[in-house]
Amino acid sequence: MSLSEFDLIDTYFKRPARRAAMGVGDDCALLAPAPGCQLAVSTDLLVEGRHFLSTVIPQRLGHKSLAVNLSDLAACGARPLAFTLSLAMPRADAGFIAGFAEGLWALADAHDCDLVGGDTSAGPLTISITVFGEVPTGQALLRDGARDGDDLWVSGTLGDARLALEIFRGHVAAPPGEAFERLRRAMEQPQPRVALGIALRGQASSAIDVSDGLAGDLGHLLRCSGVGARLELASIPRSADLAACPDTLQHECLLHGGDDYELLFTAPPARRAGVQQAAREAGVPVTRIGRIEAAPGLRLVDAGGHIVSFVAQAFDHFRE
């Protein structure tokens, strides 16, 4: 089945805006952040074979395309408001588009987020979303606020998405059905930590989302803040599935995994109760994994407090 571009937009992507002043259907959408709020803006690009495998089901791809963007809002403590979607596809295939739209809308609705504009084209499968959120002026969680002595925290568990990728690549044997489906879901259907980001306003001193791997993203945060950190390898939270893997693989997935979409953040020790309260409100576990130190650089330590050497390497789309 083939659809024209205008039919396609109307059928799957045109809905009345609920929170935007004006949504899809004119040259521009119109947005007005609530009084006292700034608009947080972020954009992510997903390319077939780079950010997702061609085996992903369309519903999960629709979900993930928006999820990775909402994760950036979460890392700023912003509440989702709206997004735009640009979609290049080899063909206007109704089966694919219907599934993609279903996954996309389910997540958008869960976060009360309007689709306010977009563009479609024939071309290699590529998805570009720009997302808008509201954050009270001066309350955004930034990367530059980590201070000597702050605790280093992370939400959820890390490394499952990378473990799933290694299984798909054939580098690691697939575990039995249930476990494989859990790992695959971590890779294909990440949950953006929006509620946690909002709850951490006023508690966290800095935050970033873990999209390129813990070591790399922590490196960004440390450089922006002009500090260093001691990271406790044994404290990094991991699933039972990953914990069952050999140490080398575990460490690779935990430190350089990418696609985790958990929040990595810092807060003064005096805020521990506040952070735990925020985590309970958001329904997301958080774990202390280290401490910010004045000396620049990232020091990875084992359970005995000894330095472990590792190569810090964020995921680079032009190298891998």
Add this chain to the structure above:
Amino acid sequence: MSLSEFDLIDTYFKRPARRAAMGVGDDCALLAPAPGCQLAVSTDLLVEGRHFLSTVIPQRLGHKSLAVNLSDLAACGARPLAFTLSLAMPRADAGFIAGFAEGLWALADAHDCDLVGGDTSAGPLTISITVFGEVPTGQALLRDGARDGDDLWVSGTLGDARLALEIFRGHVAAPPGEAFERLRRAMEQPQPRVALGIALRGQASSAIDVSDGLAGDLGHLLRCSGVGARLELASIPRSADLAACPDTLQHECLLHGGDDYELLFTAPPARRAGVQQAAREAGVPVTRIGRIEAAPGLRLVDAGGHIVSFVAQAFDHFRE
């Protein structure tokens, strides 16, 4: 020469924000529209071989990628504020990126528009820009305001971009050097009518930019407004280069050309002096090309007022 993703962003695309509250370098940028203003948002996707030819020089591609987005702001009467850029490229080639950035920044600087975020990836050459502008609340030019009796206006001239494309495709012989360069520039380096859009606030009753061809875009405007129009073929402004072509080719380029990025707008006859004054302020010629009528549909008429039949067909990226 190969560059890593982070070097690439830092070298070519990271500049201090001047008008955004916070620009590139955190999970989100922060924007705050001026008091009394709404934020106008639009997004356009450019795919190699669909929206530009591989022969385009990188400077012009950088210009055009932003220009087509600014044109959407112009059609709403919004003043540019900021944009995000997502860029997929087969390789991180410094020569290409430097040229692309040069063309992009030249146009961004001309419109005092901050780059506030982005993403890069390896992949087939694809450019996705989302642009943000400010417009006083309630003053945006929309598609739904055309009324029976309004004049129909268009800025500049139409059809040159399509004529250039037909030459590149080998369907039309190239004119001598000077003329070919003019036509090619119309296709590769369109000028968004930002100043005109702003000057038309309070004068125009509706507006749209001509990106998919006059007939198709006029059709959108008429459907949104619930009206029809009489369009005078002989009045449609065209360059001397296009006027020298056979009638059939002229009409195809004028009506179904696409890539014009002129403003098509309506205004009551009582506003003619105001429209002309807006055009003088903006330094862009405008021409009356017809009249809005109550009866739905588009009626194309020749110089004698007789109906000319034609097939209304907007450019469809999945059909052409």
